[in-house]
Amino acid sequence: MNKEKNMYIRHVMVQKMRSLRESADNTIAKLKNAEGKFADPIDQAAAETSKAVEINCRDKEWHLLLDIKETILRIDRELYGICDHCGQPISPKRLMAEPMSKLCVICQEEIEARHNKFKHKRRYAGGISYNHA
Ligand SMILES: [Zn+2]
Numbered sequence: 612m613n614k615e616k617n618m619y620i621r622h623v624m625v626q627k628m629r630s631l632r633e634s635a636d637n638t639i640a641k642l643k644n645a646e647g648k649f650a651d652p653i654d655q656a657a658a659e660t661s662k663a664v665e666i667n668c669r670d671k672e673w674h675l676l677l678d679i680k681e682t683i684l685r686i687d688r689e690l691y692g693i694c695d696h697c698g699q700p701i702s703p704k705r706l707m708a709e710p711m712s713k714l715c716v717i718c719q720e721e722i723e724a725r726h727n728k729f730k731h732k733r734r735y736a737g738g739i740s741y742n743h744a
Contacts (some may be wrong), residue, residue, distance in 0.1 A: 612717045616703070621686045622709050628679045631672050638669055694718055 642662060649655040685691040692701050696718035705712055714722065 620691070620706070621683055623710065624679045624683050624686075628676060628683075631676050631679070635669060635672065638665055641665070651718055678711045681713075685713075696722070712730050 614716050642665065642744055644663070645658060649658060673741070682691070692703075693699070694715040695713045699715055701706060701712055701715045705716055
Protein backbone atom coordinates (compact mmCIF):
# COMPACT_ATOMS: atom_id res chain seq x y z
CA MET A 612 0.00 0.00 0.00
CA ASN A 613 1.23 3.51 -0.66
CA LYS A 614 2.00 6.06 2.02
CA GLU A 615 -1.12 8.12 1.31
CA LYS A 616 -3.42 5.14 1.86
CA ASN A 617 -1.51 4.20 5.02
CA MET A 618 -1.98 7.73 6.35
CA TYR A 619 -5.68 7.51 5.57
CA ILE A 620 -5.94 4.23 7.48
CA ARG A 621 -3.96 5.75 10.35
CA HIS A 622 -6.40 8.66 10.45
CA VAL A 623 -9.38 6.27 10.54
CA MET A 624 -7.71 4.26 13.35
CA VAL A 625 -7.07 7.40 15.43
CA GLN A 626 -10.74 8.46 15.03
CA LYS A 627 -11.91 4.99 16.04
CA MET A 628 -9.59 5.03 19.06
CA ARG A 629 -10.97 8.41 20.22
CA SER A 630 -14.52 7.17 19.83
CA LEU A 631 -13.78 4.01 21.85
CA ARG A 632 -12.13 6.05 24.62
CA GLU A 633 -15.12 8.39 24.84
CA SER A 634 -17.44 5.41 25.00
CA ALA A 635 -15.32 3.83 27.76
CA ASP A 636 -15.34 7.09 29.76
CA ASN A 637 -19.14 7.24 29.47
CA THR A 638 -19.47 3.65 30.67
CA ILE A 639 -17.24 4.27 33.68
CA ALA A 640 -19.33 7.31 34.60
CA LYS A 641 -22.54 5.30 34.11
CA LEU A 642 -21.28 2.41 36.25
CA LYS A 643 -20.23 4.81 39.03
CA ASN A 644 -23.66 6.44 39.02
CA ALA A 645 -25.47 3.10 39.10
CA GLU A 646 -23.63 1.74 42.13
CA GLY A 647 -26.56 2.27 44.50
CA LYS A 648 -28.03 -0.73 46.29
CA PHE A 649 -31.53 -1.85 45.48
CA ALA A 650 -34.00 -2.88 48.18
CA ASP A 651 -35.55 -5.48 45.88
CA PRO A 652 -33.19 -8.45 45.24
CA ILE A 653 -34.61 -8.87 41.73
CA ASP A 654 -33.80 -5.26 40.88
CA GLN A 655 -30.34 -5.76 42.39
CA ALA A 656 -29.80 -8.92 40.31
CA ALA A 657 -30.95 -7.13 37.14
CA ALA A 658 -28.57 -4.25 37.86
CA GLU A 659 -25.69 -6.69 38.47
CA THR A 660 -26.43 -8.53 35.21
CA SER A 661 -26.58 -5.28 33.29
CA LYS A 662 -23.26 -4.25 34.84
CA ALA A 663 -21.67 -7.58 33.88
CA VAL A 664 -22.87 -7.23 30.28
CA GLU A 665 -21.49 -3.70 30.16
CA ILE A 666 -18.11 -4.84 31.51
CA ASN A 667 -18.01 -7.68 28.97
CA CYS A 668 -18.62 -5.20 26.14
CA ARG A 669 -15.87 -2.95 27.50
CA ASP A 670 -13.50 -5.91 27.58
CA LYS A 671 -14.10 -6.56 23.87
CA GLU A 672 -13.62 -2.88 23.11
CA TRP A 673 -10.40 -2.90 25.13
CA HIS A 674 -9.03 -5.65 22.88
CA LEU A 675 -10.16 -3.72 19.82
CA LEU A 676 -8.37 -0.65 21.19
CA LEU A 677 -5.16 -2.69 21.54
CA ASP A 678 -5.48 -3.86 17.91
CA ILE A 679 -6.02 -0.28 16.76
CA LYS A 680 -2.96 0.92 18.71
CA GLU A 681 -0.88 -1.87 17.22
CA THR A 682 -2.07 -0.97 13.71
CA ILE A 683 -1.08 2.68 14.25
CA LEU A 684 2.32 1.56 15.54
CA ARG A 685 2.82 -0.71 12.52
CA ILE A 686 2.05 2.22 10.20
CA ASP A 687 4.46 4.51 12.10
CA ARG A 688 7.22 1.89 11.96
CA GLU A 689 6.54 1.19 8.26
CA LEU A 690 5.65 -2.41 9.00
CA TYR A 691 2.03 -2.00 8.00
CA GLY A 692 0.90 -4.30 5.22
CA ILE A 693 3.61 -6.90 5.80
CA CYS A 694 2.53 -10.37 6.89
CA ASP A 695 3.70 -11.25 10.40
CA HIS A 696 4.03 -14.90 9.45
CA CYS A 697 5.74 -15.02 6.04
CA GLY A 698 7.02 -11.44 5.63
CA GLN A 699 5.30 -11.00 2.25
CA PRO A 700 3.13 -7.97 1.45
CA ILE A 701 -0.54 -8.26 2.39
CA SER A 702 -2.76 -7.44 -0.58
CA PRO A 703 -4.13 -3.88 -0.59
CA LYS A 704 -7.58 -5.34 -1.24
CA ARG A 705 -7.35 -7.32 2.02
CA LEU A 706 -6.08 -4.29 3.94
CA MET A 707 -8.94 -2.14 2.68
CA ALA A 708 -11.43 -4.80 3.82
CA GLU A 709 -9.58 -5.67 7.06
CA PRO A 710 -7.35 -2.70 7.96
CA MET A 711 -6.02 -4.41 11.10
CA SER A 712 -4.86 -7.56 9.29
CA LYS A 713 -1.44 -8.76 10.33
CA LEU A 714 -1.44 -11.81 8.09
CA CYS A 715 -1.77 -12.35 4.35
CA VAL A 716 -4.74 -14.42 3.15
CA ILE A 717 -2.64 -17.57 2.65
CA CYS A 718 -1.13 -17.49 6.17
CA GLN A 719 -4.48 -16.58 7.72
CA GLU A 720 -6.18 -19.55 6.04
CA GLU A 721 -3.31 -21.85 6.97
CA ILE A 722 -3.50 -20.83 10.65
CA GLU A 723 -7.31 -21.11 10.70
CA ALA A 724 -7.15 -24.57 9.11
CA ARG A 725 -4.62 -25.68 11.73
CA HIS A 726 -6.78 -24.22 14.49
CA ASN A 727 -9.92 -25.95 13.18
CA LYS A 728 -8.05 -29.25 12.90
CA PHE A 729 -6.91 -28.86 16.52
CA LYS A 730 -10.46 -28.03 17.64
CA HIS A 731 -11.78 -31.05 15.74
CA LYS A 732 -9.19 -33.32 17.39
CA ARG A 733 -10.02 -31.97 20.86
CA ARG A 734 -13.73 -32.45 20.29
CA TYR A 735 -13.33 -36.12 19.45
CA ALA A 736 -10.34 -37.01 21.61
CA GLY A 737 -12.42 -37.66 24.71
CA GLY A 738 -15.49 -38.84 22.86
CA ILE A 739 -17.14 -42.23 23.04
CA SER A 740 -15.66 -44.83 20.76
CA TYR A 741 -18.09 -47.03 18.84
CA ASN A 742 -15.30 -49.23 17.52
CA HIS A 743 -15.75 -52.32 19.69
CA ALA A 744 -15.06 -54.93 17.03
ZN1 LIG B 1 1.79 -14.56 5.00
